Amino acid sequence: MNDRLTPIAAPDAACAERVGRYLDCLTKPPGSLGRLEALAVTLAAITGEDFPRVTPPGVVVFAADHGVAEEGVSAFPQSVTAQMVANFVAGGAAINVFSRRLDARLEVVDVGVAGELPASGIVHDKVRPGTANLARHDAMSREEAGSAIEVGRRAAERAAVAGCRCLIVGEMGIANTTASSAMLAALTGAPVAELVGPGTGVAGDALAHKRAVIEAALVARAPDPADPLDVLARLGGLEIAAMVGAYLGAASKRLPILVDGFIATVAALTACRFDPALRPYLIFGHRSDEPGHGRALAALDAEPLLAMALRLGEGSGAALAFPLLEAATAMLAEMATFAGAGVDDRQAR
Numbered sequence: 001m002n003d004r005l006t007p008i009a010a011p012d013a014a015c016a017e018r019v020g021r022y023l024d025c026l027t028k029p030p031g032s033l034g035r036l037e038a039l040a041v042t043l044a045a046i047t048g049e050d051f052p053r054v055t056p057p058g059v060v061v062f063a064a065d066h067g068v069a070e071e072g073v074s075a076f077p078q079s080v081t082a083q084m085v086a087n088f089v090a091g092g093a094a095i096n097v098f099s100r101r102l103d104a105r106l107e108v109v110d111v112g113v114a115g116e117l118p119a120s121g122i123v124h125d126k127v128r129p130g131t132a133n134l135a136r137h138d139a140m141s142r143e144e145a146g147s148a149i150e151v152g153r154r155a156a157e158r159a160a161v162a163g164c165r166c167l168i169v170g171e172m173g174i175a176n177t178t179a180s181s182a183m184l185a186a187l188t189g190a191p192v193a194e195l196v197g198p199g200t201g202v203a204g205d206a207l208a209h210k211r212a213v214i215e216a217a218l219v220a221r222a223p224d225p226a227d228p229l230d231v232l233a234r235l236g237g238l239e240i241a242a243m244v245g246a247y248l249g250a251a252s253k254r255l256p257i258l259v260d261g262f263i264a265t266v267a268a269l270t271a272c273r274f275d276p277a278l279r280p281y282l283i284f285g286h287r288s289d290e291p292g293h294g295r296a297l298a299a300l301d302a303e304p305l306l307a308m309a310l311r312l313g314e315g316s317g318a319a320l321a322f323p324l325l326e327a328a329t330a331m332l333a334e335m336a337t338f339a340g341a342g343v344d345d346r347q348a349r
């Protein structure tokens with residue numbers, strides 16, 4: 001699928017090594033800034049720059065609906081997807097607030113919302129108005145999943161052309177924790193009972209029903225776990241496919257990617273199945289409260305930056321983690337060296 005596209009380059013190991021050595025020249029005990037130092041090295045390896053920059057960041061939120069919402073698997077009705085897109089356009093959602101704090105370029109992309117949307121203020125790139133109900137049919141065709149991936153690639157390309165130096169990828173889609181839990185079970189073989197959680201807030205009998213819907217869909221759809229396009233098409237979502245494309249597109253531009261919560265991480269796992277060269281470009285913003293997130297992170301051997309008991313989506317947790325990336329680059333660019341500041345770097349013992 002990626003043949004005619006720019007391949008993802010290996011991270012720059014020589015640059016990472018130089019930056020690692022330089023960090024030990026800065027006025028602090030070696031390693032004392034902990035994971036911030038590792039973050040600086042990661043950003044250098046991704047960008048190939050000794051003094052990487054991550055500003056301005058780009059935030060892209062992909063929105064789409066899910067036919068499986070009709071099974072009663074979400075605490076909210078499907079109409080909330082379109083209503084929240086209108087809220088994004090009006091500037092009142094959490095991701096609007098956080099994007100403004102970061103001076104980020106925010107773009108909202110309709111890849112498959114079923115309801116009426118504002119004519120302006122969003123990118124209209126709809127593949128189809130919502131997926132089919134995955135409890136009864138494949139969510140979409142392979143061609144549609146491929147088209148949604150291309151929507152995501154185009155969004156990453158626009159962010160790169162606009163000068164963004166880091167990409168935050170968010171989503172909005174009622175019932176997408178059902179789709180992503182099913183995908184995660186298919187991709188990892190993990191037991192559904194360990195993955196399924198409240199999403200927007202289902203509990204009790206409704207949560208048991210959500211689990212049963214996913215169990216039955218895995219049997220009925222029987223996706224090939226070795227074929228990520230098959231998993232996406234049978235169980236996935238249009239916004240999840242677009243996130244896959246955005247990650248792959250951003251990495252081919254050497255942009256660091258800040259991954260958000262549960263759905264975003266399942267999309268990241270799927271994208272890594274398409275191309276494992278993506279993995280070094282992914283930085284994980286936070287550990288979501290959705291129980292399946294731990295499984296998804298473990299499958300990617302990922303340790304997120306924050307744990308704030310968030311479970312919103314929209315890219316909100318990644319946006320909250322972004323200042324840590326900025327701090328890592330500022331540490332490199334602005335801290336004095338031992339020699340420059342006249343500080344003795346010999347350790348007494």
Ligand SMILES: O=C(O)c1ccc[n+]([C@@H]2O[C@H](COP(=O)([O-])O)[C@@H](O)[C@H]2O)c1
Pocket residue numbers: 073074075076171172173174175176177178198199200201202260261262263264288289290293310311312313314
């Ligand atoms: O990012 C997360 O970890 C996360 C966890 C739970 C819910 N969400 C958001 O809530 C919606 C999906 O929840 P649900 O219950 O409708 O499947 C979707 O719009 C997501 O952005 C997001």
Ligand SMILES: Cc1cc2nc[nH]c2cc1C
Pocket residue numbers: 076080084171172173200312313314
């Ligand atoms: C209100 C609301 C806002 C959201 N943002 C992302 N997912 C969401 C789900 C709901 C229900």
